[in-house]
Amino acid sequence: MKRSGALLPVALSLLCVLGLATGEDDNEFFMDFLQTLLVGTPEELYEGPLGKYNVNEDAKEALTELKSCIDGLQPMHKAELVKLLVQVLGSQDGA
Numbered sequence: 001m002k003r004s005g006a007l008l009p010v011a012l013s014l015l016c017v018l019g020l021a022t023g024e025d026d027n028e029f030f031m032d033f034l035q036t037l038l039v040g041t042p043e044e045l046y047e048g049p050l051g052k053y054n055v056n057e058d059a060k061e062a063l064t065e066l067k068s069c070i071d072g073l074q075p076m077h078k079a080e081l082v083k084l085l086v087q088v089l090g091s092q093d094g095a
Contacts, residue, residue: 042067
């Protein structure tokens with residue numbers, strides 16, 4: 001579990017760096033990344049939100065591990081995260 005806990009800061013750092021480097025809307029990038037992380041596959045991460053970046057093998061391994069941790073959540077907990085994402089996405093549409 002310690003290793004899994006260390007992956008979250010790595011993933012968040014990656015998101016911040018990539019979002020700043022592109023100049024795109026950080027919220028849009030983050031929400032797309034989070035949605036794919038919750039309900040997609042690692043391959044969809046590389047083809048979708050991370051598609052325009054050259055993701056090295058170490059980062060791919062870290063993202064695959066993070067995705068595995070998320071997939072290992074209790075179904076109820078994962079469903080609650082998806083509901084929260086839908087709520088946040090809905091509030092952005094109304095803004």
